[in-house]
Amino acid sequence: MGYTNSVLHVRIFVISMVILTGTFCLGETDPVDVAAISSLYVALGSPPLLGWKAVGGDPCLELWQGVACVFSNITAIRLGGMNLGGELGTNLDFPSIIEIDLSDNHIGGAIPFTLPPTLRSLSLSKNLLNGSIPDAFSLLTQLSNLGLASNNLSGQLPSSMGSLSSLTALELQNNQLSGTLNILQDLPIQNLDIENNLFFGPIPPKLLTIPTFRKDGNPFNTTIIPSPPAAAPSLVDMAPSPEGSPWNGANSPFSLTAPIHASSKKSFIAKNVIWIAAAGFSIFIALGICLFMLLCFKRRPEKKNSKKLDVGVYVKPLSKPTCSDTVSEVTDPEEKGQGYGLSHLQPPPHSLPTIPCEKVIINPAITTKVTNGQVMTSSIKVYTVASLQQYTNSFAQENCIGEGTLGSVYRAELPDGKLLAVKKLNATASMDQNDEQFLQLVSSISKIQHANIAKLVGYCAEYGQRLLVYEYYSNGTLHDALHGDDEHCIKLPWNARIRAALGAARALEYLHESFRPPIVHRNFRSANVLLNEKLEVFVSDCGLGPLLSSGSAGQLSGRLLTSYGYSAPEFESGSYTQQSDVFSFGVIMLELLTGRKSYDRSLPRGEQFLVRWAVPKLHDIDALSRMVDPCLNGAYPMKSLSRFADIVSSCIQREPEFRPAMSEIVQDLLLML
Structure with missing residues (x-):
């Protein structure tokens, strides 16, 4: 009986473990991971990988090829030697990924400017990557293995590589990289390969102690960085003697095979005297120049911010603190080590000097004032990364209220209880813009003022991060209102x-006909139509067209518009105009009319794309009545319904020239109220 009970207990334990394991394995993949891997798949050119999809899918549950997961998060992508092409794109925002191996493929383009801070191993060797290595390593303090060998990379090593405090293996061989290796000298590297590049200058002594260091094929200086001399030798001591000279050996390139005569000694001493005199004179001139420049700067402090651009006064670089208030806020110990990795965003303390406050003026006509790390203007504020991190609880997932083509949106709560929405632009959105262009974009958006457009209240451009801060609207998006749970x-x-x-x-x-110059939205869909507590409409992402007009972001946006059923027919040929916005608006009206999504793959194939399904029914009164959203329970005037359908029909005409202007649509809708 005891044996039977033991067997029974074992069976119960095994069954329980199976049930528990099954429970944990059935969870769907984190939507952030799904968005990132779908973006990567599109950027790679949609290769034939088992299970991979451009839109949707469940990588963890469906066991996508080369993808490893822990519960609902992707932790590794291993696709080395898979003959992949395309590019990496710029959305590698995997929240929990540890390893990415895309080595030995044919992937081109640039390395993304944003890399997951959780990475421990990144292998991109033996591809066709080009351009410079981005300054994207400030947060990657867990990265231990970095492989970028055998690509077409050029330029110098970025300063953020100095933050790779766990790096033990670095492969950079067979590229066209240049500059010095000083940035690597304090890293715990055990295996360093930089062969066949263009590195120059003295080799830091610390690197010569690395157990495995391959450096051939670089135009290095033949010497290493010398240690400071204990004392300067006298001129007499510098004269060589036949027996005591350190240069006088069989293996020395300066070895002498004959005795040194007195004339040689005099010549040697004379040459050294000349060199020392020349060096002293050069130092004297350099000191004089430095003193002169110092006096000039002291006499002309008012010229410091005199250089003006189209967007007003702008002092580079924006990515560094501009005053002591900002520095103290960033280094607040209560804000270190939070989820957004701020403790790794800031440079080491010894490189963060307190420098005078400098104004950043978006509009020359607007006066500015620095208060608690924010540049206050009459229209927008310049926030620090530290403050936005505090307001969003380190950009916690529970505060993420939206995922879009350009990045994620987070709810932010200020100390006074006021709510804001913070759009964190991903690298896809900002890779083609420098700081000046980003400021110009912010300036343009700040001028968009309309009762039905989401208002920009601030921005952040610091530590390589770019964020836009908007007013918060409590009822979410029109998409959620119509199609949410x-x-x-x-x-x-x-x-x-x-x-x-x-x-x-x-x-x-307003965007098409009143604002100057006119703006094409380019990404008009129900997920970008926001609602406040009174159900009033506020359109978001206005003025962000420049971020979508070219490059990977534009391609991704176009594919999403097409995939979700919002794109006008002409978009397939690369054309997007105001009339394309009108078509997308017509699709939103169809969503309001039917309660259906613009694209719903759960429906039968002929009904998945809303426009294709609805067009034949819009002018048949019986069919029109049957397609109305059942949630309305018939509570609508039939005449109003018919008029609404007529407006929809005019907006989704196949030929752009047959679609009405938005001012005509506004007048037609006003007549319906």
Whole structure:
């Protein structure tokens, strides 16, 4: 009986473990991971990898090829030697990934400017990558293995490589990298290969102690950096003697095979005297120049911020603190080590000097004032990374309220309780813009002022991060209101839907016909239509077209618009105009009319794309009645419904020239209220 009980207990234990394991393994993949891996798949050119999809899917549950997971998070992507092409894109925002191995492929383009801070191993060797190595390593303090060998990389090593405090293996051989190796000298590297590059200058002595150091094929100086001499030798001591000279040996290139005569001694001493005199004279001249420049700067402090650009006064670099207040805020011990990795965003303390405050003026006509690390203007504020990290609880996942083509959006709560929405631009959105261009973009967006457009209240451009800060709207997006679960779904009566369409139409009318120069939205969909507590409409992402007009971000945005059923037919040929915005607006009106998503793969194939399914029904009154959102329960005037359908039909005409201007649509909707 005892043996039977023991067997029974073992069986119960095994069954329990199977149930528990099954419970943990059935979770869906983190949506952030899904967005990142879908973006990577598109950037790689949609290769034939088992299970991979451009939109949607569940990489962990469906066991995508080369993907490893822990519970719901992707922790590794191993696709070395898979004959992959395309590019890496710029959205590698995997929140928990540890290893990425894409070595021995044919991947081109640049290395992304944003890399996951959780990485421990990154192998991109033996590809076709080009350009410089981005300054993207400030947060990667866990990275131990970095392989970039056998590519077409050029330029100098970025300063952020000095933050790789766990790096033990670095492979950079067979590139066109240049500059010195000083940035690597304090890292715990055990295996360093830099062969066949263009590195120059003296080799730091610390690197020569690395157990495995391959350096052939570089135009290095033949000497290493010398240690400071204990004392300067006298002129007489410098004269060589036939027996005591350190240069006088069989293996020395300066070895002498004959006795040194007195004339040789005199010649040697004379040459050294000349060199010492020349060096002394050079030092004297250099000191004189430094003293002169110092006096000039002391006499002209008012010239410091005199250089003006189109967007006003701008002093580079924005990525560093501009005053002591900012520095003290960044280095606040209460804000170190939080989820966003601020303790690794800042340079080491010895390289953070306190420097005078410098103004950043977006509009020359607007006066500015520095207060608690923020540059205050009459229109927008310049936030520090530290303050936004504090307000978003280190950009915690629970505060993430949206994922878009350009980046993630987080809820931020200020000390006074006010809520803001912070859009953290990913590298895809900002790789083609320098600091000056980003400021110009911020300046342009700040001028967009309309009752139905989300208002920009501030921005951040610090430590390589670019963030836009908007007013917060409590009822989320129109997409969630129409298609969300019970928690997010909002019951919108017929008149509320007309008002929502009118608000969105007025926003586009302003962008197309009132603002100068006119703006094409380029990413108009229900997920970018926000609602406040009164169900008033505010269109987001206005003025961000320049971030979507070229490069990987534009390609990804275009594919998403197409995949989700918002893109006009002409977009397939690369054309996007104001009339393309009108088409996308018509799709949103269809969502309001039917309660259906613009694209829903859960429906039968013929009904998945909303426009394709709805067009034949818009002018058949019986079919139109059957396609109305059941949530309305028939509570709408039939005449109003028919008029609404007519506006939709005019917006989604196949030929752009047949679609109406937004001002006409606004007038038609006003007549319906």
